[in-house]
Amino acid sequence: NNKEASSLVGVAPMNKESGRFKGQRKIQGGRHQVRTVLYMAMMSAIQSNPVFKATYQRLVAAGKPKKVAIIACIRKMVVTLN
Numbered sequence: 001n002n003k004e005a006s007s008l009v010g011v012a013p014m015n016k017e018s019g020r021f022k023g024q025r026k027i028q029g030g031r032h033q034v035r036t037v038l039y040m041a042m043m044s045a046i047q048s049n050p051v052f053k054a055t056y057q058r059l060v061a062a063g064k065p066k067k068v069a070i071i072a073c074i075r076k077m078v079v080t081l082n
Contacts (some may be wrong), residue, residue, distance in 0.1 A: 001023045002078075002079045002082055005008075005078050005079065005081075006075050006078050006079065007029065007030060008030055008031065009030050009034050009035055009038065009074075009078050010028065010031060010032060010033060010034070010035045011028020011030070011038075011071055011074050011078060012027065012029050012030075013025035013026070013027060014026060014027065014028050014029070014074070021031055023060040027071060028069050035074070038074045038077065038078070039070065039074065041077075042070055042073050042074050043070070045073070045077070046070070046073065052073050052076070052077070055069075055072070055073055056069050056070065056073050059072055059073075
């Protein structure tokens with residue numbers, strides 16, 4: 001399913017929380033080589049693909065850091081390809 005696919009690539013957000021501690025969600029695990037290739041592909045897709053460009057601009061306008069927006073777009077691409 002989509003969660004397993006994004007976890008396999010390593011772009012699924014993992015939360016580290018215990019008790020009252022609420023930490024930030026980070027990506028971890030997965031295939032780092034695949035994630036690196038998809039990161040470079042997304043850098044190109046943000047410039048040329050209107051769907052990913054709109055998603056990226058919407059996330060950045062909402063105040064997300066640029067790298068977080070890129071990873072969210074990568075996850076969207078993995079879900080679409082799955």
